[in-house]
Amino acid sequence: MTYCVGLWLRQGLVMLADTRTNAGVDHISSYSKMYTAVVPGERMLCLMAAGNLAITQAVWSRLQEGVRLDGEVHTLSSVGSMFRAAQLVGAAIRSVYDTDGEMMEKQDVRFSVSMLLGGQIAGGAMKLYLLYSAGNFIEATVDTPFLQIGEHKYGKPILDRALKHDTGLDDGVKLVLVSMDSTLRSNLTVGMPLDLLVYQAGSHHVRLQRRITEDDAYFRGLRDCWSVALRDSYRRIPDPGWL
Amino acid sequence: MTYCVGLWLRQGLVMLADTRTNAGVDHISSYSKMYTAVVPGERMLCLMAAGNLAITQAVWSRLQEGVRLDGEVHTLSSVGSMFRAAQLVGAAIRSVYDTDGEMMEKQDVRFSVSMLLGGQIAGGAMKLYLLYSAGNFIEATVDTPFLQIGEHKYGKPILDRALKHDTGLDDGVKLVLVSMDSTLRSNLTVGMPLDLLVYQAGSHHVRLQRRITEDDAYFRGLRDCWSVALRDSYRRIPDPGWL
Numbered sequence: 001m002t003y004c005v006g007l008w009l010r011q012g013l014v015m016l017a018d019t020r021t022n023a024g025v026d027h028i029s030s031y032s033k034m035y036t037a038v039v040p041g042e043r044m045l046c047l048m049a050a051g052n053l054a055i056t057q058a059v060w061s062r063l064q065e066g067v068r069l070d071g072e073v074h075t076l077s078s079v080g081s082m083f084r085a086a087q088l089v090g091a092a093i094r095s096v097y098d099t100d101g102e103m104m105e106k107q108d109v110r111f112s113v114s115m116l117l118g119g120q121i122a123g124g125a126m127k128l129y130l131l132y133s134a135g136n137f138i139e140a141t142v143d144t145p146f147l148q149i150g151e152h153k154y155g156k157p158i159l160d161r162a163l164k165h166d167t168g169l170d171d172g173v174k175l176v177l178v179s180m181d182s183t184l185r186s187n188l189t190v191g192m193p194l195d196l197l198v199y200q201a202g203s204h205h206v207r208l209q210r211r212i213t214e215d216d217a218y219f220r221g222l223r224d225c226w227s228v229a230l231r232d233s234y235r236r237i238p239d240p241g242w243l
Numbered sequence: 244m245t246y247c248v249g250l251w252l253r254q255g256l257v258m259l260a261d262t263r264t265n266a267g268v269d270h271i272s273s274y275s276k277m278y279t280a281v282v283p284g285e286r287m288l289c290l291m292a293a294g295n296l297a298i299t300q301a302v303w304s305r306l307q308e309g310v311r312l313d314g315e316v317h318t319l320s321s322v323g324s325m326f327r328a329a330q331l332v333g334a335a336i337r338s339v340y341d342t343d344g345e346m347m348e349k350q351d352v353r354f355s356v357s358m359l360l361g362g363q364i365a366g367g368a369m370k371l372y373l374l375y376s377a378g379n380f381i382e383a384t385v386d387t388p389f390l391q392i393g394e395h396k397y398g399k400p401i402l403d404r405a406l407k408h409d410t411g412l413d414d415g416v417k418l419v420l421v422s423m424d425s426t427l428r429s430n431l432t433v434g435m436p437l438d439l440l441v442y443q444a445g446s447h448h449v450r451l452q453r454r455i456t457e458d459d460a461y462f463r464g465l466r467d468c469w470s471v472a473l474r475d476s477y478r479r480i481p482d483p484g485w486l
Contacts, residue, residue: 153396157425162474170482178477182400198486208486214427218483229476231405234421237468239413240461243451 001189002033002150005179006116007172008128010165012207013118013199014172016047019113020191028095034195035060037076037119040205045076045085045119046197048152051112051133055096059113062092072200082119082127089117090135097135114149118199126201147181154186155179164190168205169198174222181223194219244434245276245293248422249359250415251371251383253408255450256361256442257415259423260291263434277438278303280319280362283448288319288328288362289440292391294376295347298339302356305335318415325362325370332360333378340378357392358388361442396421397429412441412450417465420455424466434450437462 001022007014017033024110031053047063066073069084069091079085094114101111113133120126128140129130130147140147145165148156158179166177173196183190198208212219244265250257260276265473274296275439280288288413290306292299312334322328344354356376371383373390383390387407393467401422410418416439426433426453441451455462 121398126321150356153429154400157397157400157430158473158477161470162477170486171477173483173486174477174480182393185403186396186399210485218481218485222480225480226476229472229479230401233472233476234401234405234414234417236472237417237421237465238461240416242453242461243413243416 001187003050003148003152003155003180003183003190004033004050004116004150004167005146005148005152005155005159005176006048006118006128006140007146007163007167007176008118008126008165009145009167009169009172010201011169012201012203013126013128014169014176014195015046015048015118015197016176018180018184018190019193019195019197021053022189028191030191030193032195034197036197036206036209038206039077041122042204043077043119043121044199044204044206045117045121046199047089048116048149050114052109055093055100055111055113056115058100059089059092059108059115060097062095063089067092067095080121081124082121082129083149085119085121086117086127086129086131086137089115089131090137093131093133093135097133100115116147116149120199120201120204120224123206126199151183151187151190154183158182169200173198177219177222178226181226244430245392246391246395246398246426246433247276247291247293247359248389248391248395248398248402248419249291249361249371249383250389250406250410250419251361251369251408252388252410252412252415253444254412254443255446256289256369256371256440257412257419258289258291258359258361258440258442259419260438261423261427261433262436262438262465263330264296265432270485271434273434273436275438277440279440279444279449279452281449282283282320284365285447286320286362286364287442287447287449288364289442290319290332291359293357295352298336298343298354298356299358301339301343302332302335305338306332310335310338317464323364324367325364325372328362328364329360329370329372329374329380332358332374333380336374336376340376359392361389363442363444363447365447369442394426394430394433397426401425412443417443420462420465421469424469
């Protein structure tokens with residue numbers, strides 16, 4: 001499995017992905033699930049993928065070679081807007097389905113893929129999209145400032161409670177790491193290392209891209225700090241008087 | 244959906260179930276998912292159910308009428324041990340499958356049911372079992388002191404982090420309520436009111452059975468307290484120096 005989460009904040013984007021891939025418990029490996037297309041000062045796009053690895057890699061390869069959209073071949077470096085970029089990723093997904101979908105279904109392999117696409121292209125607004133296997137998509141809004149793909153349930157409660165569109169980038173980074181930590185602890189099919197990307201709205205370049213490994217001092221500190229805080233927190237809840 | 248959780252603690256059992264039942268979003272109602280069989284001073288058994296409501300009600304009805312196990316008809320009030328009680332519930336599930344399973348499958352309705360059975364019968368140890376649709380089951384242990392059925396992922400991280408077999412009953416109650424609160428906030432198909440049961444090991448009677456409604460002062464306080472604590476907790480995590 002996979003867990004990827006993207007935050008669409010007033011100040012910018014925070015994107016986080018794990019790297020575990022498994023085809024059965026005895027076939028586990030690490031793959032980056034985060035791809036970027038950057039033209040500094042002009043555009044910054046970040047794509048994260050969950051689902052069948054053969055599909056997600058095929059989608060990314062097609063996007064690099066160019067995908068036909070309304071008669072023209074485009075890449076993420078050439079499309080004119082984030083909406084067109086999301087359509088392009090959707091077209092790439094459909095193109096992979098056209099090639100591989102039928103044979104996969106014959107062999108009872110689900111055509112399963114979902115993607116988060118975040119970024120900004122000069123002249124347009126910063127966007128965050130979630131794309132489905134069918135190539136269609138939804139968009140983050142002020143009311144729903146985060147989107148998740150893959151094994152999303154363990155890490156959702158903290159985001160539901162604490163995250164707002166106005167949350168700062170620093171706090172956003174902490175929250176996605178806490179959300180990921182909850183997932184890592186509860187589900188072995190999501191695994192370290194992690195890929196983190198931070199984008200500041202209006203900048204059109206990557207503010208930070210960081211691979212967080214098992215021995216990353218900050219992440220270890222955050223995990224410990226969060227565990228202690230949770231234990232303290234429930235102990236501070238008054239005892240039920242009726243027990 | 245449903246969320247039920249049972250804790251198997253040194254001091255006793257804590258069992259919590261929501262009451263939401265839905266057959267589509269426009270067909271939502273409340274049903275208790277918690278059943279008890281108590282012979283005070285001799286036995287206390289508590290059963291909680293998730294899955295298809297027609298199945299879970301049929302299982303409970305059969306258990307009340309008596310189910311054949313190794314040639315004898317028994318109820319939860321007559322079986323000789325908790326292990327036999329779990330086998331009896333399993334036999335009831337299989338008996339419902341024998342009656343309804345084929346027709347359900349013909350109509351593409353999954354035979355989906357899972358149950359938590361906790362309790363103690365005089366002369367034997369206190370036990371907590373999780374039963375599957377096939378009528379087979381697993382048991383809580385010191386290493387795995389909690390079992391969940393239904394929509395379990397949202398509420399798992401807090402239990403993974405904070406719950407031990409040595410956790411006291413007071414703290415156990417707080418933790419299941421926090422775990423349920425996380426689930427209620429993240430998934431609309433799990434709903435209030437809640438049914439809570441607390442059993443003290445060796446007592447063979449119910450220590451507490453409580454229906455927790457929307458306006459339960461303790462639960463409202465706990466929800467507020469936990470929300471504030473979570474927000475404070477992540478704010479106390481140091482900012483990443485590298486951002």
